[in-house]
Structures are given as C-alpha cells and as structure tokens.
Amino acid sequence: MLNYPYKNIEGKFVHFYFCKSAIDLVQDKLIRYIADTEEYTVKKNVFYLHAPNGIGRSKLVKNIESCLGQSTTGRNLNTMNKVNSILQGA
Secondary structure, X not given: OOOOOOOOOOHHHEEEEEOOOOOOOOHHHHHHHOOOOOEEEEEOOEEEEEOOOOOOOOHHHHXXXXXXXXXXXXXXXXXXXXXXXXXXXX
C-alpha cells in the first residue's frame, strides 16, 4: 500500500519525486518557483507535490532539481498505483 499525503486528490495532480539522498530543500529557490496553488510535503528522500493546475507549466517542476539540491525522477500517483499493482501481483 502506498503511503502518501493528498489521499483524496485525483491521481494526475499528485506527483512523487524520488531522490537518492534525504532532501534538504533549497528554500530560496523553492519560494521563488512554487505557485500559490501548489503544495508539497517532504518525507526523507521523497518530495510529494500537489499541483492542482497540472505540471505542464509549473515553474517549480521545471526547476525541481535545483530546489531539491540533487537529481530526481518524478511519477504521478496514477503511475505509482499501476506500479504498486504490478508489484502486488508479482
């Protein structure tokens, strides 16, 4: 079972960004790029983003690695649920 914030939000608006190390946010960059509608949670090495307007035009997403201080890979909740289903069936 996936453990993540924003449980009652449609899957295409919740994104997971996975990092190799624990995340130490670069606050000045985060503040510069995050939209008023976006919200986030950090748990160890995962950055969870709720982007209700999508990520296509998100300045935060375009600059996510500079805000996280490291490289990352991101997936939306729909993809995470599919991967989880595959793993549960394995």
